[in-house]
Amino acid sequence: MKILGISCSPRKGGNTETLMVEALEGARSDGAEVELLSVAGKDIRGCDGCQACLKTGECHIDDDVQEILKAMLGANGIIFGTPIYFYGMTAQAKAIMDRTYAIGMRGAQLSNKVGGIIAVAGGVGLMDAIKDWYFYIAINHMAPASYIGAYAGERGAIKEKKREMKMAWELGRQMVQLVDSGWRFPEEFTKRGLGAYVAKKYGL
Numbered sequence: 383m384k385i386l387g388i389s390c391s392p393r394k395g396g397n398t399e400t401l402m403v404e405a406l407e408g409a410r411s412d413g414a415e416v417e418l419l420s421v422a423g424k425d426i427r428g429c430d431g432c433q434a435c436l437k438t439g440e441c442h443i444d445d446d447v448q449e450i451l452k453a454m455l456g457a458n459g460i461i462f463g464t465p466i467y468f469y470g471m472t473a474q475a476k477a478i479m480d481r482t483y484a485i486g487m488r489g490a491q492l493s494n495k496v497g498g499i500i501a502v503a504g505g506v507g508l509m510d511a512i513k514d515w516y517f518y519i520a521i522n523h524m525a526p527a528s529y530i531g532a533y534a535g536e537r538g539a540i541k542e543k544k545r546e547m548k549m550a551w552e553l554g555r556q557m558v559q560l561v562d563s564g565w566r567f568p569e570e571f572t573k574r575g576l577g578a579y580v581a582k583k584y585g586l
């Protein structure tokens with residue numbers, strides 16, 4: 383079993399990454415193989431709306447998002463982590479979300495994976511990003527795990543928040559247990575979703 387954590391903070395060693403490492407350690411403690419991917423220092427470009435991926439199943443943009451898409455496909459559970467920038471997720475988080483159009487729409491390839499969320503704000507504005515990631519998890523027919531919404535401003539300040547650090551650890555363990563539960567979205571309805579519409583339209 384593989385649990386992937388995607389930290390969408392451009393700040394290396396920041397609070398989101400710190401909580402993500404803790405969550406992945408929790409998952410590892412319950413027997414999962416874990417992988418951390420961070421956008422820090424990476425080339426993360428936005429979707430250009432060409433929609434060619436609906437036919438090819440691949441995104442043509444040659445940047446570091448490709449590695450993230452590949453890792454998402456290979457994971458059983460994915461934790462999406464983002465700092466709050468102006469009351470929402472970071473530009474990098476949104477770019478990754480949009481670019482998964484290439485792997486999500488065509489054949490529901492994210493279905494049945496477990497999704498968890500970590501969001502960190504300095505002091506205000508957590509909910510929109512958490513809500514957006516939950517809609518994303520739902521529309522992709524993933525199983526929702528808990529979210530962590532934490533407040534911390536300076537780099538590393540989250541380490542002082544023992545409760546949030548513990549919650550992150552437990553989120554990792556919860557991801558493993560949800561994957562183990564073998565939950566599956568009913569096939570009958572998967573076939574009727576947006577993915578099915580796209581597949582019919584393009585004869586896939």
Ligand SMILES: Cc1cc2nc3c(=O)[nH]c(=O)nc-3n(C[C@H](O)[C@H](O)[C@H](O)COP(=O)(O)O)c2cc1C
Nearest residue numbers: 391396397398465466467468469503504505506534
């Ligand atoms: C461009 C920018 C916008 C921000 N906007 C908000 C905000 O709307 N609300 C808030 O509470 N904190 C805001 N912050 C603070 C960050 O959310 C906070 O420092 C967080 O810990 C950063 O996470 P990281 O260490 O994982 O990068 C902002 C920071 C930056 C750089």
